[in-house]
Amino acid sequence: MDRQEKSRKYSERAGKNRKKLNRLSTKWNLAFSVILIFTALVTFLPLVLVIVISFSSTDSINRAGYTFFPQGWSLEGYAYLLKIGEQMVKSYRITIIYSVVGTAMGVLVMMLYAYVISQKDFWCHRQLTWFLFFTMLFGGGLVSSYIINVRYFHLKDTIWILLLPGLVGASNVIILKTFLRTSIPEALFDAAKIDGAGHFTIFFRVVMPLSKAGIATVALFNFVGKWNDWFTGMLYIENPNLVPLQTLLLKLQGSVDYLKTNSGLSGTPDGLRMLKTIPTTNLRMACTLVAILPILFAYPFFQRYFVNGMTMGSIKE
């Protein structure tokens, strides 16, 4: 186990001891529990409402609106999603490509840079750090980025608009650099150098395998960020084949028509008639749920990495 893991375990144990020695009185514990559980309900119930609506029958929605206790349950929302969901499948595919490929490319590029700026005896490591850090303080803003991406790089309506502008995150590189400086012993580098290893060998053979925890953190940040990104799609993408999932949700928010016009059914008269009768609200909620399901199931297992990343970002040397 790496050092971080050990110190975490240790501090957890320390926390336990402290509790035995110095516990909150039962009365206060109860009060805190009640407040916290209430807060948790406020946090969680809005999502429950969306889940309930997605399983409500159209009939019930028409009569009683959105409630936590609908008069009738049904799977129509999901059934229709299966029928006219080609757009959903396309968007899912784009989002997966965006998240997986974008994250993999980004993490590699960022690790390389983090490795360079972590080299204390490289003459311009400070300058390179500032070159990166400055972009966290100052930026060109939306208008000029938009015009440059569209007019000069011609990225509009291509997959590259998803992959390129979001490739590097300055704060992620800083996290990685801090990780490299604090958790890989310098003696290891020296040993490798004495053995005649070049930087590439050290990077791929020594640094990468030892940085799994740091890489996982940054990769997860990136993955979730890209999975949840609706803005890039909203700004730059019109081609239905390239619309990411979250942007699709925004479009559905306006109207479910987007799903309908991009469905194969809209080509035939029968199909058109059927499309007219399709319920909208439970379908929209079903789409939402399908879009967030992977993250919702995965995050409880990975939350530790996110918290680590946040605390790591604030370590200073």
Next chain:
Amino acid sequence: MKRRQERTRRKIFRKQDIPLYIMAFPTVIWLICFCYLPMGGLVLAFKDYKVQKGIFGSDFVGFKNFEFLFTTTDAFIITRNTILYNVVFIALNLFLAVGLALMLSELHSRLLAKSLQTVFMMPSFLSWAVVTIIVTAFLDRNNGFVNQVIRMLGGKGMTDWYLVIEPWPFLLVFINAWKNVGFQAVVYLAVISGISSDYYEAAVLDGASRLQQARYITLPHLRFIIVINMIMAMGGIFRGDFGLFYNVTGNSGALYRVTDVLDTYIYRGLMNLGNIGMSSAAGFYQSVVGFVAILAANKVVSKIDPDSAMF
């Protein structure tokens, strides 16, 4: 002295460093293309943008775009909204997050604390697109939960909430807290659980009350991460959360007086109105004042507490 010695010892160009240049290359190119080039593009604010001529070929018009921007009341409204909301968000979220973290750290049941923590983090994993949909489930005119409850209580319940200004300042503050506080709280909790138990043991021996322990041990340990978060937040004080102010409010024109912030204004100018001049002037204003804000925040911190400053 020491540094100068180091520098003379270090040779500028060494053959074994060549791989480092190659490794840095992709990010350097990326930074130039997607960060520094747009920074140069800020000159657009002083130009009359013509699509055919491009950013660098268009004609200079001096401060004309800024005159347009600042003669309307828009500039005042969007600046006020952006800053005011951010100040409230920062203060309230900090207060709530620290409160939640302190309470979580004191719970007897670790299992309860762990599960609550997982629930609290949930909203930060949802995108604003999803939050927008959740909000409509409550505020929709015909079916929304709020109107349903009003109807059940005997009211008419036909209000279109996306046209009524009054509740929105509170709604935006609440929605933002709902989405962001949980994650912050869990981060603070992680810092708290890393505090060595020795401090608390010593405090107990000295007869410190629980409140005193929180005040004199826990909070000082949180200081560093709070200060960092504050600097970052102050630096972003000129940036409005676009997803919150544009999507969640349904970009409803009736609400602009209380929902329009710099980012939504710039976006609308660029995408909906085609008013690049005004939009780029607002963008320039945002970038420059935001930059000054972050430098100022860091300066203030380095005066009060040099260890916590960022640079």
